[in-house]
Amino acid sequence: MxxxxxxxxxxxxxxxxxxxxFLTMLGIIFGVASVITMLSIGEGAKREAIAKYQDLGVNNIIVREKNLSDNELEEVRARFSQGLSLQDAEVIREILPGVNQVASQAEIATEVKYADKSVKSTVVGVSAGYLEMMNYTLKSGEFIQESQYNSRMKVCVLGAGVATLLFAQTDPIGQMVKIDDQWMEVVGVLASKTLFTETVGELAARDLNTDVYLPLSTFLNRFTREKELSNEIQQITVQVENSATIVQASQLVNEILKRRHFNNEDYNIVVPYELLKQEEKERQIYNFLLGAIAAISLLVGGIGIMNIMLAxxxxxxxxxxxxxxxxxxxxxxxxxxxxxxxxxxITGGLIGVVLGVSLSLIVSFFTDVSTCIRLYSIVIAFAFSVIVGICFGxxxxxxxxxxxxxxxxxxx
Amino acid sequence: MIKLVDVIKNYAIGENEIPALRNINLHIAKGEYVSIMGPSGSGKSTLMNILGCLDTPSSGHYFFKGTDVSILNDDQLSAMRNSEIGFVFQNFNLLPRLNSLQNVELPLIYAGMPAAERKKRALEALERVGLSGRLDHKPGELSGGQRQRVAIARALVTHPGILLADEPTGALDSKTGVEIMALFQELHDEGNTIILITHEAEIADYAHRNIFIKDGMIHSDKCRVVSD
Structure with missing residues (x-):
């Protein structure tokens, strides 16, 4: 025939x-739908994680001050540590092999005012190359220039959130804003950043959209430290040329700082690339579990088919x-x-694909969980349902x- | 055309071998109209199964057009049934979900015939049995006589060597039964070889040669002079 x-x-x-x-198909339908939905949720989480770490820079080593209480701070000072300083950054730049760039940043939480409006903000003093190193994008204007840095000009770049809150109607470029008690000219506005909403390693989550960036030289010149014993700078970001040697590089950074801080561990080192690798490893286990669940649900679906076919x-x-x-x-x-x-x-598989894709879209639409449907997950789920049909038929x-x-x- | 040589068929029931056919020798020529009659349990159904290639003898030989059927494998038997045997059953054995045309086409599908030719042949067969107007009807929408006509069309559609009718009027009222037997008569007149299995003497009398079996053996084999 x-x-x-x-x-x-x-x-x-x-x-x-x-x-x-239809009843016979249910097992396959739910099996395929759950495979697609779970894989899309897994993929969504993976993409978010990758984006998060890429945002921090996969070639970056981030050295950040530890949050210490006043007593602890006094203690480390008594043991000769000066805390994170520009000098530290300079030494790392000189000693560390394969280093691309080193950026220092100092921060202060204060109010930024324009006309009758004011907004709470993190004012960050940075060097000129900061924008490229952090993968930030500008919405308008330009970032702090080398010349502005060198001549300690009173210019600033606003985060997207600050710009929208202060300048609802007017173009912020060229306007003067008051930061703490200093007037600064707005030269640029950053594009909105939605990421970095969760803690990564030792880095606390922070809304980057409320940041205001100044030349670090201006910052150190114009703003007093929050406390007398505070560190000179809050963060050093080291960019290396090759992420393959980043773990050794971070260990070396640690050695340098240990010596310079007289074995006081008043800083944390975060290597986004390493965290990314770790998370990928964890995700493998998760993916294996997903696969097992999927296999079981399809197996049950297959037994359902066999049962009905025998009857x-x-x-x-x-x-x-x-x-x-x-x-x-x-x-x-x-x-x-x-x-x-x-x-x-096959019919069950097709219905399952439609259901799974819709479920993924519904999940990402109505919840915070982001999903990403990959073609391969549809193909795998569908191919499995066909194989199940053949085997159990x-x-x-x-x-x-x-x-x-x-x-x-x-x-x- | 058909030649049975020392055919024996035993059935195993538990540990006992029950003989259903004991040493049958039979010869049927092309174009004959034969009835096989016998009481229930006489072995006539077993004989029909063997003649229809649904079953093979325990020993002995069955030659169909010179081919020894008793040594064929399952696929070859299927092909034999498909091309050479036209079955007509007491209870019609049509597929309830298919309409008349589809039922008649079915053997040709298994023969691997292309759709267009299949349809043409099926229409011819249905026309031959006088059911051209009932192509789209499913068996449930047809009377008993009409269903049997569809079954006969299905048996005829492959132009088989023999028509094998097993109590073809058993489920019909007597008037319809007479009509069906008239149809068989016509088919015989057109040159078809027909074997009719029945336990009713009146039905057997339609045939030109009556074989009577009893206890698995041929009890009598008589040719009848037919007055036209």
Whole structure:
């Protein structure tokens, strides 16, 4: 019998018992849908993580001051540590091999005012190359220039949130804002950043949109430290040329700082690349679990198909006998029933794909969980459902083919 | 055309071998109209199964057009049933979900015939049995006589060597039964070889040669002079 006749026969077998076929499909439908949904949630989380670490720079080593209480601060000062300083940054730049750039930043929490509006902000003093190092993008204007840095000009770049709050109507470029008690000219506005909403390693989550950036030289010249014993700067970001040697580089940075801080650990070192690798490893376990769940649900779906197909063969003994008596070979009967099982599992698989894709979209639409549907997950889920149909349709089909025509034709 | 040589068929029930056919020797020529009659349990159904290639003898030989059927494998038997045997059953044995045309086309599908030719042949067969107007009807929408006509069309559609009718009037009222037997008569007149299995003497009388079996053996084999 030709293939097209087999397909026609299988489809009519499914559509003749729509409700029963649908119930049989449920296992496959939910199996496929759950595989696609779970994979898309996993993929979404992975992308978010990668974006998060890429945001911090995969070639970056971030050295950040430790949050110490006044007592602890006094203690480390008594043990000769000067805290993070520009000098530290300078030494790292000189000693560390394979270093690309070193940026220092000092921070102060204060109010930024324009006209009658004011907004709480983190004012960050940075060097000129900071923008490229951190992968930030400008919305308008320009970032702090080398010349502005060198001549300690009173210019600033606003984070997107600050700009929208202070300048609802007017173009902020060229306007003067008051930061703490200093007037600064706005030279640029950053594009909005949604990321860095959760703690990464030792780096606390912070809304980067409320940042205001100044030349570090201006900052150190114009603003007093929050406390007398505070560190000179809050963060040193070291960019290396090659992420392959970043772990050794970070260890070396640690050695340098340990010596310079007289073994006082008043800083933390965060290597986003290393964290990314770690998280990838954890995700592998998670993916394996997902795979296991998916396999089990599809297995259960397959058993459901087998169960119904076995019952169908019993019920259709007479039909099998009739077909055999008018010339159907064993192989014809066999392929008829396998095709029917495959038709059920393919239809179930297709419905499952639609359901899984919709579920993923619904999840990302109504919750904070971000999802990402990859083509390969659809292909895998669908291919599995077809394989399940073939495997679990085989035994019932074999039973059907092995029925003796003499007996089955007279079966009541 | 058909030649049975020392055919024996035993059935195993538990540990006992029950003989259903004991040493049958039979010769049926092309174009004959033969009835096989016998009480229930006489072995006539077993004989029909063997003649219809649904079953093979325990020993002995069955030659169909010179081919020894008793040594064929399952696929070859299927092909044999498909091309050479036209079955007509007491209870019609049509597929309930297919309409008349599809039911008649079915053997040709298994023969691998292209769709267009299949349809043409099926239409011819249905026309021959006088059911051209019932192509789209499913068996449930047809009367008993019409269903049997569809079944006969299905048996005829492959142009088989023999028509094998197993109690073809058993499920019909007597008037319809007479009509069906008239149809068989016509088919015989057109040159078809017909084997009719029945336990009713009146039905057997339609045939030109009556074989009576009892206890698995041929009890009598008589040719009848037919007055036209």
């Amino acid at each position: 030709q293939l097209d006749e087999n397909i026609k026969l299988a489809l009519s077998g499914v559509s003749d018992h729509k409700f029963r076929s 169908t063969v019993m019920e259709r003994t007479r039909e099998i006998g009739i077909r055999r008596s008018i010339g159907a070979r064993k192989a014809d009967i066999m392929s008829q029933f396998v095709a029917e099982a495959v038709a059920i599992s 085989y035994l019932p089909a074999k039973n059907a083919a092995n029925l003796k025509p003499v007996d089955s034709i007279r079966y009541e």
